[in-house]
Amino acid sequence: MIMKKIIGQVTHEETETIRTMFEIRIALENLLLMDNKEVENRVLKDLNQISEKMQAWWDEMGKKYQWPGEENAQWVIDFNTGEINLSKGGKC
Numbered sequence: 645m646i647m648k649k650i651i652g653q654v655t656h657e658e659t660e661t662i663r664t665m666f667e668i669r670i671a672l673e674n675l676l677l678m679d680n681k682e683v684e685n686r687v688l689k690d691l692n693q694i695s696e697k698m699q700a701w702w703d704e705m706g707k708k709y710q711w712p713g714e715e716n717a718q719w720v721i722d723f724n725t726g727e728i729n730l731s732k733g734g735k736c
Contacts, residue, residue: 648720652709652728659726665698666723 654662672691675683702719705711709728711719717732 646731646733648729648731650727651719651730652711654705654709654721654726654728656726658705659721659723662698662701662721663723665694665701669694669698 669691672687672694675687676691705728706713706719711728712730713719714730714732717730720729720731721727722729
């Protein structure tokens with residue numbers, strides 16, 4: 645069972661920043677599915693870079709807004725509202 649609770653809110657601009665990075669990550673993951681060895685190394689490099697940028701965004705926002713955390717839980721954003729949920733028990 646997935647448990648989640650709202651722990652914060654980010655601005656529209658902050659939401660759009662992470663949404664753009666999320667969409668780039670999904671596109672890169674889809675490129676890997678093509679199983680093209682010629683572009684695989686480049687895609688993996690780009691995927692690593694966007695993942696690092698996304699983690700930096702979460703770290704920055706968590707510090708800025710002082711969101712609580714729990715063991716075996718993760719922060720999840722609702723792209724429609726900018727609400728941040730603490731999710732436990734699976735991905736939302």
